[in-house]
Amino acid sequence: MKVQIITDSSADLPSNFIERYNIQVVPLAIQFGSDTYLDQVEISNHLFYQKLHENDQLPKTSRPSPLAFKEAFLKGVEKGPVLCITLSSGLSGTYESALLAKKMLNQEIEVIDSLNASIGTGLQVIKACQMAEEGLTLKEIRQEIISYRNNMKTYFTLDTLENIIKGGRLSSWEGAIGQVLNIKPVLYNQADGTIGTLEKVRGRKKSLRRLLELVEATGKDFSECTIGITHARAQEEVSELVEELNNNLRPKEIIVSELGPVIGTHTGFGTILLAL
The missing domain is CATH 3.30.1180.10 (Hypothetical Protein Tm841; Chain: A;domain 3)
Known part of the structure; x- marks a missing residue:
């Protein structure tokens, strides 16, 4: 079974790659005042920048819950082993949430800390998807992505x-x-x-x-x-x-x-x- 790739919304993946590889994207949350939005689900980039321009105070961001990752993992394992690549643990608790979700499930799941952000994480996700399409195993993809990650600039x-x-x-x-x-x-x-x-x-x-x-x-x-x-x-x-x-x-x-x-x-x- 083909390895399923999951990431979070901070990876800033172009929509055509998400659609091409059927990538599951777990959203972080954005809070403007008392209003909270799920990234790319309840707030688009266009609306975000509009609100950013209109507000004097910066919004707050928060990581996905372990349950949000658990739900994504359960969908993924129905089709194959799961590899999840997250926003850097040096910037967010998103990686920790994904690890906690993995511990809830006795399934073939690996979680990688991208040690990067935005398209730096996104490139790792795209490379993992390409290797999954080529039929590489979960272990092989994990090893290759860690090597790729460690050589990124x-x-x-x-x-x-x-x-x-x-x-x-x-x-x-x-x-x-x-x-x-x-x-x-x-x-x-x-x-x-x-x-x-x-x-x-x-x-x-x-x-x-x-x-x-x-x-x-x-x-x-x-x-x-x-x-x-x-x-x-x-x-x-x-x-x-x-x-x-x-x-x-x-x-x-x-x-x-x-x-x-x-x-x-x-x-x-x-x-x-x-x-x-």
């Missing part, structure tokens, strides 16, 4: 400091100085699945150029490499990045998606993330 830049100030990750004083100096942080995914600051660049164009330089500096064989890009309402700039990547590095494939509510809450409008 993820870089992103913010266009605004507003959300990390509101979220308490940056003081209002530091944020004010950063905004005056037009500082655009370049961040990266650390080995433990947390986020680190790589550089602080002055100006948007320089920060986007730096992303391209970092991708090239990985030294990967781009003819065999898939690059994932996700963004928060920055389609025009992403189109330019895609053109440059295709012209200069010629990757095997570039997958573009929109940054959803889970990560978009903390990073804000204009965020662009590249994973490979």
